[in-house]
Each structure stands twice: as C-alpha cells, then as structure tokens.
Amino acid sequence: MQGLCKPGRNFAKWLEWNLHSADYAMPYQGEAKIRLPHRAETVRPPGAVFDDALIKEMNARGMSDVGAIDPEEMLRRLKRVGAFSIQLSEQQKRISDLVEVVNPIPTPPMQSIPKCMVHEAILNKEGISWNGLWSFCGPADEQWDTTCYPAKGCSRIHMIWTDSPCMVTCWNDGFSFVKAMRSDEIEFVLAQHPWLENDCYLADIILPVQTKFEMEDICDDPGGGVFTSVYHEHAAIPPVGESLNDFDCVVEVAKKISEDAYLKYTANGRKTEDIIDLFWQGSGVDHLDKEDDFHKKDIFILPCDPDIQKRVPPQLRLFAEDPENNPLTTPTGKLEFTSTGIQEHFPDDKERPPYPMWIEKGPCHDETLASPRAKDYPLLCMSNHGRWRFHANLDDITWHREIETMKVKGKDGYRYEPAWLNPVTAARYGIAHGDIIKVYNERGTVLCGAYVTERVVPDTIYIDHGARFDPIDAEALDRGGAINLISPHANMSTHVTGMVVSGYLVAAAKVTDEEMAAWRKSYPDSFARKVDEGCGVCLEGWLLADETAAS
Amino acid sequence: MAKAFVIDVALCSGCYSCQMACKDEHCGNDWSPVAKPQPDTGQFWIKVDEKTVGSIPKVRVEYLPHLCGHCASPLCAGACPGGAVTTREDGFVLIDPEACTGCGACMDACPYGAIFNNDALGICQKCTGCVHLLDNGYPEPRCSEVCPTGALTFGEESDLAELIKGADVLVPASGASPRVYYRNLPGKFIAGTVYDPQAKEIVEHAKALAVSGGKIRSVLTDDFGDFWFDDLPVGSYDITITADGYAPKYFYGVRTDDCVNLGDIPLDRNGGA
Ligand code: SF4
Ligand code: SF4
Secondary structure, three states: OOOOOOOOOOOOOOOOHHHHOOOOOOHHHOOOOOOOOOOOHHHOOOOOOOOHHHHHHHHHOOEOOOOOOOHHHHHHHHHHOHHHOOEOOHHHHHOHHHHHHHOOOOOOOOOOOOHHHHHHHHHOOOOEEEEOOOOOOOOHHHHHOEEEEOOOOOOOOOEEEEEOOOHHHHOOOHHHHHHHHHOOOOOEEEEEEOOOOHHHHHOOEEEEEOOHHHOOEEEEEOOOOOOOEEEEEOOOOOOOOOOEOHHHHHHHHHHHHOHHHHHHHOOOOOOHHHHHHHHHHOOOOHHHOOOOHHHHOOEEEOOOOOOHHHHOOOOOHHHHHOOOOOOOOOOOOOOOOOOHHHHHHOOOOOOOOOOOOOOOOOOOOOOOOOOHHHHOOOEEEEOOOOOOOEOOEOOOOHHHHOOOOOOEEOOOOOEEOEEEEOHHHHHHOOOOOOOEEEEEEOOEEEEEEEEEOOOOOOOEEEOOOOOOOOEEEOOOEEOOOOHHHHOOOOEEEOOEEEEOOOEEEEEEEEOOHHHHHHHHHHOHHHHHOOEEOOOEEOHHHOOOOOHHHHO | OOEEEEEEOOOOOOOOHHHHHHHHHHEOOOEOOOEOOEOOOOOOOEEEEEEEEEEOOEEEEEEEEEEOOOOOOOHHHHHOOOOOEEEOOOOOEEEOOOOOOOOOHHHHHOOOOOOEEEOOOOEEEOOOOOHHHHOOOOOOOHHHHHOOOOOEEEEEOOOOHHHHOOOEOOOHHHOOOOOEEEEOOOOEEEEEEEEEOOOOEEOOOOEEEEEEOOEEEEEEOOOOOEEEEEEEOOOEEEEEEEOOOEOOEEEEEEEOOOOEEEEEEEOOEHHHO
16 A cells, blocks of 8 residues: 555556546546536436526536535535536537537426335335435445435325336345335336336336437447547437337427427427537537547547646556645545544444444344354355346347356256356255256245356355346246345445345255246246247247237 | 468457357358358357366366368368368368258268258358458458457468467367367366465475376475466376475375366374474
8 A cells, every 4th residue: 555656556447437537547538528418417416496596506607417405405415426417518508509408407306216225215105214325436425414215395206217227137136126116106117128128027118219229329438448439329220110219208208298398308309410419519529629530430539648647647646745735535635444434424333334344244234154044045146247248238149148158048948047056065955057946035036047167166156147037926036037136135234325236145946847837837927928049038928919910 | 272270278268259250240141152141049150168177266267269170181071972062272161052951961070060050041051261251352250350369360371380380189080180270278287275284374385296107297385375287188196295394295196187176285294293
C-alpha cells in the first residue's frame, strides 16, 4: 500500500470502467467527456413530490433529474450523486431543440425501490425500509439515509411495467420474485422483451421489442475498456414480426393514452433521424470530430492526446506524492483500512463491520458449511457470471449450447445447466457425470446436469447464474437451471442494500426415474412445452395455437 | 507446395473462437462447389477439446483444437467408393458435395474423427481449409485468422518449417501424414505438496527426485511447498523427497498413464524429534 500510485505501481480496472471512474479507460482520450443525452433519463429519477421551484433551480444547475421528497433533501442528494445524474452540458443547453427533446418532464410523485428488494416490497404488507438507494456503484454516504416504501404520500405498487426483465434468473431469491409478481398486490404486469423468457412468463401483456439489429440508434462506449467512441447504429435486418423498438413501444402506449401524452413523449412527433442528429450535436464531443467521421463513417473515435502525461498525472499520483494537499474523497482524505463512515454510523453492524473481515454468520446470513443448516444443505453453491452467457443473455445460442461445459444433455435429451461437482462429492451422493440432479434448499428446487470434474473442491457445487427459467412449478421447481431462484433473499447487511448470491447452501441429489415420472404426471403442461433441439426453451413452447398457420 | 496448420497448444487459451468462426463461415452458407452449408449444430470442422488432468488442487486443463489434417496420404480418399474425395494442388483434401453419396466410408476411415454426416443433404462434410476464401485472395482461413493468441498458424508448409521442426501430429501411427502439426503437446505431470506436520508449515526448497529408466530429474519445492515434474513421458517413476533435517520420503513405481497428484506429503523430522 505504501507504494500505491508511485511510479511503477499501477492498477487497472477495465470493463465497466464508467461505473467506477469519472475518467475514461483510455486516458489519452480525456480531452472532452461524452455526455450523450438519453431520452429515458427524465423518466427514471428517484424521489417524490414534484415542485416547480425545485425544477427551476435544478435546471439552473444543469440537472435534468426531477422530483424530491422535500426540495432541500433532494438537492442534497442530487449534489452527492452528481456523477450519476445526467446533466445537460453547456453545449447541450445551447441547442434549444435538444433541450426540448430531453427536457425534464414534470413528473408526478415518485418513489424508488432497490432492485434486490422489489419482491420484499411487494410481499411485505407492512412496508419496508432500507439504507442506501440509488445504485450498487453509488457513493458510500448514500447509505446513511433511510428510505422507505411506500414513500411518504405514495401508494403501494399496483402495476409493473418492466423492460427486458430477468429478475428470476439474475437476482436474489427468484422464487420469491415469482410469488410477488403473482400476488394479489400486483394487478397488472406489462413486459417489453425481444424474447419470451424469464419474467415475461409472469406478464399479462408482452410487447415484442426489436433487438439492436433491427433498429436505428445512437450509442456511446465509454466503459468497454476500448477506445471511447460515439457511433450511429443502423438496422442490419428489417424488424422481425410486429416488433417495435423500446421507445416506439412506449410511443404506441402514449398514443392510446392521449394525443397530449404522445406529443410530449415524442417531442411533438420528431423523427428518429432528427433525434439522432440532435443527440450527436449535444454529445459534448462533436466539436472534436474534425473530419466529420460520425456522419461519414458512422463512428467517431475520440482523438488521443499523446501529451496527456505531461498535463495529467497518473491516477492518484498527486495523492501518492503529497497526500496532505491532495486528499482522497474518503472522509479522512486518506486510504481507509477502517471505514470511518461506517464506524461513525453503524459501529455495531455485525455483518459489515468498519474493518472487513471473515464473518461466519450474522443476523441476515447463515450460508457457510459451518452452519447447522449445512446438515440439511451440505454443499456450498458457488455461482458466477456464466462462461457462455452474459447474465441471462446468450443462454439460447445454439453454438454455445453444444459445448460440453455450456449444457449437459440429460438422458431425457434435455440440455440441463451444468452443476460442477468434485468426484469425491459426486460419489458421496451417488451422482455420476451426466446425471440429472436436483439442487435444492428451503427456497426451492432447480434441476441441473451433473458435470463431475476436479476443477472444483469437494463440498462445493458450482452453478452459474443466468440460465433461462423453465418452470415446472413456477414457485418451487425449475428445469432450466436458473439457480438464482434459490439464492439468498437478504441484503448484504441490515444497513446496506445489495444481494449476496455468489455462495450459499444447497443440497444435491440424483433425480430418480420415479421422481421424474411423478413430476411429469403432476405437471403435464410443463413437460409438454416444446423445447428446441438447438436453443432449448423457445417461444413455440408457450404459444397456445399457431395463429399464423390459422390465418 | 502444400498448406499446413501449426497449433501451439501452449498458447491456446481455450477461447473457442476458432470453433465459433468456423461455424460462422460455414453454417447456413453454401460455398458450392467447395462445400454445402454446414448444419447449425452437431458438426465441428474445427473443435476445441478440453481435458482436465490431475486432481484437486493440482489440476490443469489442456485444450486441444483439432481439425481435418488435409493429410498427404488421406485415408478418407482411399475409402471413398465413388472417388468423391480429392486432393488439390495446394494440399487441401475436399469432399465434392455433388459426387458424395453420404455412404460414410470416409468417416469410418478417418483416424481423426474429422468427417461428419449431414443427414438432411445426404452427404459427408468436413473442413475445407476455407479454400473458397483463399481462392478469392483471403490470406488465411477463418479459424487461424480469428485466433487471438497466435496458437493457430496457417501457411505454406515450407514457410512453416521452423515451427514444424520437432512438432507432433496426432495419431502418427495412422500413416496419413496430416499437415496439422502440434507444438508443446503436454506430457504428464507428477506433483505434490511437502509439509512439516509438527510445524504446521509447508517445506520450501525441499528436493524432489524422479527416477525412471536411469534418467534422473530433480526439482525444488516452491514458496507453497509445491513441486511439479512437468512434461513427463508415460512410464514408471521412483520419487524421493529430501530436505535438511527431515527423513527422506519415497514413492516407488508411480505410473504416469495419467497426471499424478501425490497430495500433501508430511515429512518427519530426523530422529523423530
Ligand atoms: S480452415 Fe476453414 S473450414 Fe477448416 S476448420 Fe478452419 S475455418 Fe473451419
Ligand atoms: S482460437 Fe486459438 S486460442 Fe482460441 S481455442 Fe482456438 S486455437 Fe485456442
């Protein structure tokens, strides 16, 4: 640590760079910041109670997020999370048409729930509260505030409108989420998705959305770890079926609500080409595009500044050289081995103490092999981002699914999600490579295919999250291998939000022929659904009748 | 003047890009007269195999990309009753999709499992060397082009002579003389961890000797107390482990048909102290 950021001691963060740094991954490109406007920004700020004067003030400060519980509190919060709220840059403000397109829309009272607590909010009739609010990557002091649901003056949730949802397979305690979506609390669910998968099964109406390949758009890449660029995307293929892009799906709904809503949402019916050009003009980097690459090549890569090191020192170098005069953003301005903030606010937090250490168990979590629970659930389930997927994306890629580590073909021909077991563990439970197994705990059961390998230690079972949900019993039993259905429910600690789904207790057993036969008998519809040889779970499995064939 | 592939498995990271790129080139694309479309799944004109060796915690994963050898003496050609398999001047062995009846004789004859049956089209199919690209000015096939680590090299066999020197081919006994050469095919390993049960500590710099057929290899344990004898030929080995102040430990006749993890090896202190 002594050497941190002294010459020769470097550190790197590559992917998702933009979540954690105000600077680009490629420092040579730091001359100007991309601030590509986003049409959805105006509809997603947290907070509540709309106040005209506050909006004016925020506009004066160049912020487009609106809404507050009380104006002062809101301002305090906005200031704190300034890096995370989209601001209209000076340049953008000069383009009046653009201001019209992304202009903050006065919104009705709003409230916001952390994603990992949506099911808890719906199922807990008493209402809930928590610390921390905005995002996993938010600033540390966000968590000193307590927020509650329902927020003051707000109602409980009656309807859900969700966009490309995958809560059941990517988030915590998925079976609880299914129960929440099906509970009496929720009267209606609308989903937008290019494919019928995961949470879409729980929706009342599904709007078919175009993939990127079917639509025109403007995009920037500030976080991929490659050269930062802004690019114009064209449709590679015509839209499939009746699909619309996400924006136009909402436009169609706005049209049905009223002419006024439609005009407001579309900035008086502006055309896509128009908006893309406006966004480019307002990107904050268009003035650097001397050769007009954006229009000529459809991509503008921000120019490099080979002299950057003369002007800008490497990250934290100033701190390394003179920490007193170049403090960090921590409360003490120093590197904190013990978090002074946590020490001050939650000194007694047993699960997230000020100084990080191994915690065997705590009030929210009891998921280690040392737990008495391990008597019934003796395996530690390790769960990562998939080798062959990106969360729930790409679980249906036929060329991946035929690779041995991607899916395990069971003796019934179904391709199961692999569950890696050490030969010692597998032998203990009478499991052989390729067997269909059930992985279970108090929260439910997920079927997998046994992949017996020395690549994991005994007493663990390794199953990536993100396999597509293929419910046998939607609230208790899944064939798709969506392991997060049975991952722990609780937040990281009582004082901070965030899910803990990378290690937890389960049991595993071979599925016997009798057991499978019994399930087939009890849930004939679930087993009758078509499963595609190549891509697995598929749309046809869920359609009651082929309407195109009928017409 | 024949083309060849050199695959350096020491460089292969098992990314499967070659397998994907090949499918991208041939699945659903009709490159007649060179090849008919490859079905979406089930055929692997180049395939990456992964094999796990050793046991926890001395485990390694070996990747082996393999494809048609475009052999100098192709057994498939000899087996084809209709003469559908021919060798081009540049050495590529092709199955003429028009002449092929799908009888499968070539599949049975190929020692490399490189030929696949296309039931729907009633033909047999395999790697074409992407000659439809090469003949149109493309410098190399899709698989080698996409390999990010340089594990897969394509070129004129004579130009690759340096790389081919000392390289292996798969199943040399087939006599087919494939033009897909392998560098750094791993041998077997014998590994273990040496520790002092009294001190509850690993033993650094303990000396491990492996003796086989009069040949002696020697390694020291590292900072983790681990020793590795790498790249051993299959055989029988006598292992001795010695360290100052400890009684030696012997393992006789350790077979390396597979990689061997001797596990955690306790050393007793001299004089039983
Ligand atoms: S040469 Fe072409 S056909 Fe052969 S394996 Fe490579 S990509 Fe596939
Ligand atoms: S593309 Fe190269 S590194 Fe990747 S699997 Fe193939 S040979 Fe190995």
